[in-house]
Amino acid sequence: MTSLLVLLVLVLLSIALWQLTKIFDLTQVGKQSDDTQVANDNDNRVNGYLSFGFLAFIYLITIFCLVNYGKFPLMSNAASVHGKDVDQLMWISMILIFIVQTITQALLFYFSYKYRGRKGQVATYFSDNNKLEFIWSSIPALVLAVLIFFGLYSWTDIMFVNEKEEKPIIIEVYAQQFNWKVRYAGDDNVLGKANVRLIEGVNSLGVDLSDPNAQDDIVAEEMHLPKGRKVLFKIRSQDVLHSFYMPHFRAQMNCVPGMVTQFAFTPSMTTSEMRETKEMTEKVANINQIREAKSKKLVAEGKPGLDPYQFDFLLLCNKICGSSHYNMQMKVVVESEADYKKWLKEKTKLVQSVKTAVAEEAAAKLAESNPAKIDTTSVKKDTTLVAEAPTK
Template identity: 30%
Template sequence: MTTTTYLIIAAAVLVFIVIFQISKASEYVSVLKGEETSRKQNNRINGFMLLGFMIVGFIAVYYCNKLLYKTTLFPQGSASVEGEDFDEMFMITTAVTGLVFVLTQFLLFFFAWKYQEKEGRKAFYFPHNNKLELIWTVVPAIFLTVLVVFGLRSWFRITSDAPKGALEVEIVGKQFGWMMRYPGKDKIFGKTYFRVISDENSNPFGQIFQDDETLKLKADPTNFDDVVTTQTMYIVKGRPVKLIIGSRDVIHDVGLNHFRLKMDAVPGIPTTLWFTPKYTTKEMKERTGNPNFVYEIACDQMCGNGHYSMKGIIEVVTQEEFDVWMAKQKPNYYTAFPDKEPGVVKPAAADSTAAATAAEKTTVAINK
């Protein structure tokens, strides 16, 4: 621990000892002066202690904010254009509620000190006041309505239709990891069906690759060029990206803290959101001064024993870098059916060729 930490602990212990000694002294005084006098003295002590607690509390709040603010994500700013609205809304909410907090806490402790019991002072019975009731009902209602309107405006923006030309990525969660699917050159996602999902057969999304008379399915050719990746999502700086979100088991939540966005991943009910990245991963490493910085995909919904480990990564790159990366990816169809990949010799064909060659050599040897 640092020297500052030791000093804070020592100060806290000292304050506790002082309070303890004051309370003990108060007990001794009560014995000497009588119960009524002791009660009044304790009342005065409590009033001053509450006033002191308020002052120390405000100082502690300010100190903690100054000390810990730099450890939050706010100094970096939102990594998405749309996330700026949520940062603004958060700051407005914090300003309004912070002002109310300071005012109410000040009045609470100040009144406890100012209106403590005194000789000749009688308590004022104040049962009801329509004007005050109206003020403290209507004013908060107006502020809360404004905040809700701000929130709905931003929410409708990111859940509305994405701009034309947006990159589309399907992201699906399962205990405990993330999977992503990109449309191929046709820019169309192939159809999927949950009953053909099979990790063993390299079909984690349940893409309909072939006919199935039992399930009455017909192969969807638009699946043949779709690309599937796990844990790492590639998106483009300055290009809107639309996420089509789903889950294979329980409710998860795609948490994009750096982009100030999140959305539930619900089994059987696809959800969507879109945003525009502002900085590449490389640029964020420079902005944060952290060479190990990564954009994180967190699961923001408790989803089981391995919830803590459900983490994905987003790589924000330029359009040129994305095109190069995409060109290197193999469609999932060829992963599921390696014998279908162009340029790959089918095992069966290779075996028959080898057998024919061996038979030919045997025939030549016999003739000789």
């Protein structure tokens, strides 16, 4: 089937090509045989009109894209406080470059059409003009100065966190091929020390269990954030570069093995509030329509169908990190502070989990010396997927 399609496309393409060449050849009819392969008046005319047509094409594809894909889900509806500033700056810059694009492309292709070569036409000898050069150096300079000013103002605002005054909640984000973990600092809001050299069994983040600050640390596989509180993420990676990317919060920072990077923001919308925004309901409805159609096809082929989609914030990996890079994500839940505290309370502390694991292991060892054997492999199971990849 595919090979037939490919063949069909190839045939159609060659026909199109043949016809196009013929059109260009036909434009030569009636001329004396001009075989220099240098553009003559007729070529100039045809290509001048085509230039004008191409301008129309650029505008059309712009309009087409704006109408069909111009919902810009990440240029409005930011779920973080600083996101509003980012979006505003984005709109200003976008509108600006849109205007410049429209005008300059028009000039470029209109001139190509208007001044197409004709016999006897003489070009104007116009080699320079300091005033013009000055104008079009200084206007971009001024406009860019304004953009730089706004940009740097927001940048400083986003990137520099005053931990003493703002008292952000500290959360560690931990990246590994190919999943994420989070560590909450507990009641003291201070993370215990950690290093990959301390990784052992359940303690898969390498937390220093003898550190007093580590005693109340909690490790989770799903991120919960309270609405309206500033959160400072301390970001680590255990193997290769990853990137902590939360597009709905306008947040991104690389995860670098061997160092701790950070990014801070204040969530301004809970997951359920986000789900109810007009933009999001439309987007989700659209996606569900697509999924339904796909699901029907899958069921017809005898495969399991797809579940309907419900929006959740996601933490994505956005730096190439290996074969399953495309599937490295974690669900993020933003909720009221009360719900957040409740959720956190129900979590087991890391120290506790380690103790339980050690006890289980001891019990298992005991069982091993007994004739009745118990399978212990599940306790020691490795957390990394790479372990299964063939190594040379």
